[in-house]
Amino acid sequence: MAACDSKKFDRRFVLQAAGLGSVLAAASFAYPIRASANTDAAYPADAFKQKGEAEAVKKLFGQAAVASDKVKLDAPEIAENGAVVPISVSTDLPDVTSIAILVAENPSALAALYKFAPGTPPSVASRLKMAKTTPVIAVVEAGGKLYSATKEVKVTVGGCGG
């Protein structure tokens, strides 16, 4: 499917319907939910607006996370360039539905939320921007419970400057 202008539509709808017509709204709405309700969730705009990490986690999951050594958070101890900090998270916990990554000192703590379909192994790697030296928190939702790991990343040059 080529790039298309979607201003007239709700973004989520455009994703699901992939540019079909609004006539098909009902049909396209029903199908992906049956296929995988979890990975088809709406963009959590409210959670991304929260300043603090605890508020963002609460907004996302409605509960607080418990620290667990089963959550593996891989982040550099020192990041020379805060604009590109490689972060990876994986876990042995069963029934993982989501992994959230939060950067405590950023203007908004929540950086990314990943949703896993049943059977998709809970492991993800990406790169984040960090304003300054900060704790990075990985929160794993597994079987309806929350587990977390925290690691401090020292940032030499902030990635939100200008």
Place this chain on the structure above:
Amino acid sequence: MPSTIRVRASAGAEQTDVQSLIQHPMDSGYVKDAKGELIPAHYIETVTFEHGGKVVFTAFWGPAVSKDPYLKFKFSGGKKGDDLKVTWTDNLGKTDSSVSKLG
């Protein structure tokens, strides 16, 4: 327009490894340009990966994700030659998608 999405996916015996690179400015809305004016926020909000008509993995991103975002994950199943569809949508409503074959 060339695709903004580059995907490398290789199907193993049990899992398929996926790496993707998307061209996108990922402007946070906090950075000023040379004239001292704020560059408006422009970042990808949602990326979905579909295999066999099912969404296997969804990424929700805020402005803290780095420019030209890189992503690596795995999913179960998937055979060589299968289609993997990647779709992204950003906060301005722009969207792009691509279909690539598992290698």
